[in-house]
Amino acid sequence: MERCRMVFSGSGGQGVITAAIILAEAAVLYEDLIAVQSQSYGPEARGGSTRTDVIIADSEIYFPKVTQPNVLVCLTQEAYNKFHPIIRPGGSLITDTRFVKTERRVDARQIELAMFQAVMESIGKPIVFNICMLGAVIAITGLVRPESIIRVLETRIPPSFLEMNQKALDLGITIAQNLGSQS
Amino acid sequence: MSKTIKFIQGNEVCVEAALYAGLNFFAGYPITPSTEIAELLSFRLPQIGGRFIQMEDEIASMCAIIGASLTGSKVMTATSGPGFSLMQEALGYAVMAEIPSVIVNVQRGGPSTGLPTHVSQGDVNQARWGTHGDHAIITLTASNHQDVFAMTVEAFNLAETYRTPVILLFDEVVGHMRERVVIPDKGEQPLVDRLRTAVKSGVDYHPYLPREDGRLPMSDFGGVHRYNVTGLAHDMWGFPSGNPQVVHGLMRHLIDKIQSNAAEIARIREFFLEDADCILISYGSSARSSLHVVQNRRKRGERIGLLELQSLWPFPARIVREKCRHAQTIVVVEMNMGQVLEQVKLAVEQPERVFLANRMDGVFINPTDIRNILRLIQGRGI
Numbered sequence: 001m002e003r004c005r006m007v008f009s010g011s012g013g014q015g016v017i018t019a020a021i022i023l024a025e026a027a028v029l030y031e032d033l034i035a036v037q038s039q040s041y042g043p044e045a046r047g048g049s050t051r052t053d054v055i056i057a058d059s060e061i062y063f064p065k066v067t068q069p070n071v072l073v074c075l076t077q078e079a080y081n082k083f084h085p086i087i088r089p090g091g092s093l094i095t096d097t098r099f100v101k102t103e104r105r106v107d108a109r110q111i112e113l114a115m116f117q118a119v120m121e122s123i124g125k126p127i128v129f130n131i132c133m134l135g136a137v138i139a140i141t142g143l144v145r146p147e148s149i150i151r152v153l154e155t156r157i158p159p160s161f162l163e164m165n166q167k168a169l170d171l172g173i174t175i176a177q178n179l180g181s182q183s
Numbered sequence: 184m185s186k187t188i189k190f191i192q193g194n195e196v197c198v199e200a201a202l203y204a205g206l207n208f209f210a211g212y213p214i215t216p217s218t219e220i221a222e223l224l225s226f227r228l229p230q231i232g233g234r235f236i237q238m239e240d241e242i243a244s245m246c247a248i249i250g251a252s253l254t255g256s257k258v259m260t261a262t263s264g265p266g267f268s269l270m271q272e273a274l275g276y277a278v279m280a281e282i283p284s285v286i287v288n289v290q291r292g293g294p295s296t297g298l299p300t301h302v303s304q305g306d307v308n309q310a311r312w313g314t315h316g317d318h319a320i321i322t323l324t325a326s327n328h329q330d331v332f333a334m335t336v337e338a339f340n341l342a343e344t345y346r347t348p349v350i351l352l353f354d355e356v357v358g359h360m361r362e363r364v365v366i367p368d369k370g371e372q373p374l375v376d377r378l379r380t381a382v383k384s385g386v387d388y389h390p391y392l393p394r395e396d397g398r399l400p401m402s403d404f405g406g407v408h409r410y411n412v413t414g415l416a417h418d419m420w421g422f423p424s425g426n427p428q429v430v431h432g433l434m435r436h437l438i439d440k441i442q443s444n445a446a447e448i449a450r451i452r453e454f455f456l457e458d459a460d461c462i463l464i465s466y467g468s469s470a471r472s473s474l475h476v477v478q479n480r481r482k483r484g485e486r487i488g489l490l491e492l493q494s495l496w497p498f499p500a501r502i503v504r505e506k507c508r509h510a511q512t513i514v515v516v517e518m519n520m521g522q523v524l525e526q527v528k529l530a531v532e533q534p535e536r537v538f539l540a541n542r543m544d545g546v547f548i549n550p551t552d553i554r555n556i557l558r559l560i561q562g563r564g565i
Contacts, residue, residue, distance in 0.1 A: 021361060025190040028363045035190070038360040041216065041300035063475040063550055064360050064468075 001033075003057040004143055005066040008133075009083050010075030012050050015130030020052040022152050023134060023144065027056045030148035036064040049078045056143055071141060072108075073133060074100055092140055096133070111140065113175050119168060128168035135172020146173060187366040193357040194219035194261075196328045196364050197287060198227065200335035201259050203367070204374055206285075207233035208256040210247035212240050212266060215299045216355040217289035220261035241266035245273035249282045253412060255377065255403035257339055261287035264306055265296060267313065274348055275314035276414045278437065281391070281399060283342035283377070285335075287351040289358040290467075292545045301545030302355040304467055307522040310350045311496050317434060319441035321448055322350040322496040326470040328364040331357060333372065334450070334493060340375035341448060345440050346399055352495060354518070356468035356547050377401060382408070391433075392419035397440050442497055449502055450493035455481055456506055459488030461557070463540075464503065464527055465516040466492040468547060473516045475550045476557070495523065500530035507531050512560060516540045518548055 006023075008016040017039050024035035039052040053066040068088040073095075074080035080100045087093050089107040098116035115132045119125070131153075138144055146169055153165050189199070197220055201209075209228055213221040221237065228235040234251070238244040241262050248258035262270065267288045277284050290306050292298025306313075310322040321341050325331040331353065338349040380400035382388040384407035393399050402408040411421035416433055418424040441448070454477055456462060465473040470491040477489045490506050492499060503526075507513050513536055515524040521539045528534035540556040542548040555565045 021190075024361060028190045029188060034363065036360060036362045038356070041355075041359060061362075062471045062478065064356065064362070064471060065547060065549065067549065067551075 001058050002070075003055065003059075003061075004071065004141060005069050005088070006054045006056075006071040006073070006137075007051060007066050007069040007083060007086070008054070008073045008075075009049060009051045009079035010073075011078070012048060014050075014075050015127070016050055016073070016075060016133075017052045019130040019134045020054045022131075022149060022156070023137065024054050024056065026144045026148035026152045030151055031144050033058055033144075034061055036061045038064050049076065049082060051079070051083065071137065073137065075129075075133065077101065094133075094136060094140070111136075111176075111179065113179065115172060115175060118171050118175055122171060123164060123167055125164065128164055131165050131168040132172040132175075135169040135174075136176040137172075139173040139176035146170075186368075189364050189366060190361055191328075191364065192219055192359055192361050193328055193331050193353060194289065194359070195223055196331045197261070197335050197351070197353070197358075198223045199364070199366055200332040201285070201339070202227060202231070203332075203369075203372070204336045204339035205257045205376075206259050206339070207231070208248065208251040208258045209234070209260065210236045210238050210244045210251070210258075211260045211262065212238055212244050214241075214263045214266045216291055216358050217261045217263050217287060219358070220287060220289075241269035242273060245270040245277070245286070248284050249273060249277050249280070250404075252277075252282045252284050253401075253404035255379075255401075255406075257283075257343075257377075259285040259287065259339075261289065263289050263291045263299075264293040264303075264309075267306060267309065271309075271313040271315075275316060275318065277348040278314065278318045278320065279316075279414050279416075280412050281346040281437075282348065283346055284348045285338045285342055285351060286348055287353065290352065290354040292543075298545040300355070302468060302518060302547050303543065303545065304352075304354055304469065304518040305522070305543070306352060307495055307517075307519065310352050317438065319347075319438045320350065320496050321345065321347060321441060321494070322352050323450065323494050324352045324467045325493060326357060326465075326467055326474075326491060328357075328362050330452075330493065332364055332366070336372050336374070337450070340373070343375040343377055344398075345444070346401070347441060350496075352467070354467045356471075379403070380408075384408070389419045390421045391417060393436055393440075397436070445497040445499070446501070448494055448497060449499035451499060451502055452491040452493065453488070453506065454491070455486075455488035456490060457488075458486050459510060460486040461488070461512045461514065462507055462510040463487070463489045463514050463516050463553070464492065464507075464523070465489065466495060466523065469516045469518055472548050472550050472553060476553045479550070492523070498526045498530070500526065503527055503530040504532065511536065513537045514540050514553075514557065514560065516548065516553055518542050
């Protein structure tokens with residue numbers, strides 16, 4: 001497989017770091033892949049713009065940070081403005097239509113998804129926005145199977161929340177797949 | 184039986200390894216970027232009947248683990264630069280009184296409060312000479328989670344073997360990043376238990392009388408033997424002594440027990456050194472960036488290799504000298520102003536061939552930084 005370098009960015013509390021950890025853990029524990037995850041520390045992790053780096057590969061990863069992501073997710077305008085120039089040419093730049101208005105064109109596949117709107121309409125709880133985003137990411141990249149994400153979630157969240165998370169994950173997958181059938 | 188695989192932070196790996204090694208007492212004062220160690224142990228230790236104490240500061244933390252170790256516990260504390268400074272006086276006490284203990288320093292930018300959330304490797308010399316007086320010390324480090332596990336267990340083993348404090352010098356990048364670690368099965372990595380005296384109750388026990396092999400069997404403090412422990416220079420009974428002969432014998436013992444075993448304590452990893460014209464020397468997280476560069480350049484046929492140091496003190500000078508004998512260029516990659524660089528220059532035959540590739544601005548040194556410095560050294564410009 002080709003080494004996948006990802007940056008998830010947004011604002012503190014949106015769950016981008018949690019989503020990154022879940023994805024990387026799923027890759028390592030249930031897909032037999034190598035993964036490294038790191039994140040920005042400090043006050044920004046509690047309200048400002050946050051960033052987390054994930055690398056997933058089938059060979060050893062030495063340098064654990066991402067300088068040019070193949071996949072860049074921006075869930076706020078601030079994060080988009082700050083990070084969109086670092087996208088690797090030909091990469092995928094995923095934004096949410098509710099929070100980000102894309103301006104400049106970059107040499108990347110710009111994927112604008114109405115994830116937040118869909119979560120609010122069909123689930124009504126913003127807490128699973130990050131899991132919906134994760135669904136879109138795995139549908140676009142094919143990095144890990146949805147079952148692997150669910151297996152990680154089973155160890156991390158109370159059983160009563162599992163159904164809602166499953167729904168959010170499926171929603172993200174569907175949104176990303178519909179995009180594929182349109183283009 | 185399937186292996187236990189975890190995807191966790193370096194700090195969490197340190198906790199898993201410490202518990203594997205038999206840790207049952209932790210006293211500390213949480214500080215970024217080491218906080219997860221205290222946090223996790225506050226939960227885990229009580230579950231196995233161990234003790235966790237959050238102390239009022241790092242001075243008290245170090246003192247508490249010294250006391251607990253004397254009573255027979257395997258002990259650890261964890262901190263970062265500012266707290267490590269506060270621990271220095273009691274660390275010297277642990278050296279003098281020969282108390283097995285493990286001190287974790289997850290390095291952040293300094294001096295002083297410095298850069299709490301950013302990486303640095305600026306405490307290498309503090310680990311060596313932070314406490315006053317002539318002494319020897321053991322310091323280990325690691326660049327990846329499997330080695331964090333191994334070196335943490337080693338730290339406990341060396342602390343018991345040599346009756347000494349051992350410093351685990353990690354850094355923010357390794358402490359906070361998450362990657363895969365395989366937890367060894369019980370018995371897979373050997374453990375060194377405390378060497379206890381065979382002297383029976385009611386018979387004279389000499390707490391500071393070394394055996395022929397230089398080791399000092401311990402008696403759990405508060406147990407069957409009554410004896411003295413002091414930071415003063417002391418005789419074989421543990422009582423203060425200013426007798427020059429006694430003091431000389433004590434100092435020789437304290438330093439020789441570690442320096443004369445430097446070869447056994449030395450731990451390194453090497454990558455492509457056999458035919459390397461250019462050798463990078465690094466440790467901790469910066470060794471990851473170095474290895475990234477080495478792997479990429481090897482693919483292009485360049486004769487470049489990496490010597491990764493996992494023990495920093497005693498400095499593995501002999502290994503460095505031997506491995507670098509045929510190298511044209513030696514580049515020390517570290518995140519400080521050249522603390523290991525100085526040691527390498529002292530170790531090698533031609534110090535003029537040794538260069539520094541560093542960052543000390545809180546930013547994790549990346550492969551581009553190293554590549555640019557290599558180009559400058561080779562006279563090719565950035």
